[in-house]
Amino acid sequence: VISLSVPxxxxxxxxxxxxxxxxxxxxxMPTRAKRAAIVTQAGIGxxxxxxxxxxxxxxxxxxxVKTLSTISDLCRAFASWGMTRAxxxxxxxxxxxxxVAGFAAASYHRGIPVVHVATSLLAMVDAAIxxxxxxxxxxxxxxxxxxxxxxxxxxxxxxxxxxxxxELACGRGEMAKYHFLTGDDLLALPxxxxxxxxxxxxxxxxxxxxxxxxxxxxGRALLNYGHTLAHALEIVTxxxxxxxxxxxxxxxxxARVAHAMDRVSAERVAEHDAVVASYDLRSSLPEGxxxxxxxxxMMRDKKAIDSLTFILDGPNGLEQVPGIDADLVRRVLVDxxxxx
Ligand SMILES: NC(=O)c1ccc[n+]([C@@H]2O[C@H](COP(=O)([O-])OP(=O)(O)OC[C@H]3O[C@@H](n4cnc5c(N)ncnc54)[C@H](O)[C@@H]3O)[C@@H](O)[C@H]2O)c1
Ligand SMILES: [Zn+2]
Numbered sequence: 001v002i003s004l005s006v007p008x009x010x011x012x013x014x015x016x017x018x019x020x021x022x023x024x025x026x027x028x029m030p031t032r033a034k035r036a037a038i039v040t041q042a043g044i045g046x047x048x049x050x051x052x053x054x055x056x057x058x059x060x061x062x063x064x065v066k067t068l069s070t071i072s073d074l075c076r077a078f079a080s081w082g083m084t085r086a087x088x089x090x091x092x093x094x095x096x097x098x099x100v101a102g103f104a105a106a107s108y109h110r111g112i113p114v115v116h117v118a119t120s121l122l123a124m125v126d127a128a129i130x131x132x133x134x135x136x137x138x139x140x141x142x143x144x145x146x147x148x149x150x151x152x153x154x155x156x157x158x159x160x161x162x163x164x165x166x167e168l169a170c171g172r173g174e175m176a177k178y179h180f181l182t183g184d185d186l187l188a189l190p191x192x193x194x195x196x197x198x199x200x201x202x203x204x205x206x207x208x209x210x211x212x213x214x215x216x217x218x219g220r221a222l223l224n225y226g227h228t229l230a231h232a233l234e235i236v237t238x239x240x241x242x243x244x245x246x247x248x249x250x251x252x253x254x255a256r257v258a259h260a261m262d263r264v265s266a267e268r269v270a271e272h273d274a275v276v277a278s279y280d281l282r283s284s285l286p287e288g289x290x291x292x293x294x295x296x297x298m299m300r301d302k303k304a305i306d307s308l309t310f311i312l313d314g315p316n317g318l319e320q321v322p323g324i325d326a327d328l329v330r331r332v333l334v335d336x337x338x339x340x
Contacts, residue, residue: 026051095127121171173244
């Protein structure tokens, strides 16, 4: 088991990655915790033993259950069990469970400790790390939440054996992104070390910019590499294209925008193609995507009139680049296969 740390001074916490990591749960529980509320889903099937009295609280599956009413149900169940500030929450699941369990822990009694047992690849390399928790509103995703760092995160690679293939692909999409956040060749590493490396990259970014400082253009914002187009693709396809899959295409597109702006060479674009291909992810835009529709979605809620902001690769690595001409972006979209 590989041991990492999210560096946050007195709130630093361990992340353990490897086969069998879940068996260390009792040893990473907050020392003063008397009882543990295990929050999970029916389909997860990962047995955990926090080493103290515990009870299992099952939530539903799918983004529709990521709501304030689920938080209310959970907190009421915690209260019925008589949970106090001396108790703790353990979230066992993918990103949906860790977001919900984390937010319930952040809110119950104004905040009790939480430990995450990440069971999806996406939760391991992204959602369970960094302390963002929350739920959706009808008005938008993740609109209500809190920063609430866990006391520990366990990433047991054995859990991935039961993860559906499509969910694995989503995790690989985020992993592809991490290749471009540092200069390292992550593909050269064995899987456990590669997952650990992705976590380390996110952990260091979070350590430097815990709460995504408003107006900050480095730090956590760079974790959104590939996400500008990805969000538009998720909406255009009515979420048929899943987040991680859309991110992979978004990375290829961002590389092409950077190339069109003379920020990177054709070889660097080819490197993006090679990384996404090696993760066995779709590399083309959805059939018949309208360039104007994609452009409009990318400009929405950004208050941009005729320019866009992207995270782009360049001579100094990734940077947030504002003021990109919409016509250039439209041209690159059409070259990439969108309809004019
Ligand atoms: N907090 C953050 O920083 C952050 C970052 C990225 C994503 N997220 C959130 O994470 C969520 C997506 O996470 P996800 O991709 O893990 O999806 P998910 O949690 O919905 O899990 C996907 C499916 O896989 C199942 N599953 C999970 N682990 C399994 C296992 N080991 N075996 C069998 N089935 C398993 C789940 O029950 C679910 O049906 C979104 O709500 C997103 O907003 C949060
Ligand atoms: Zn993402």
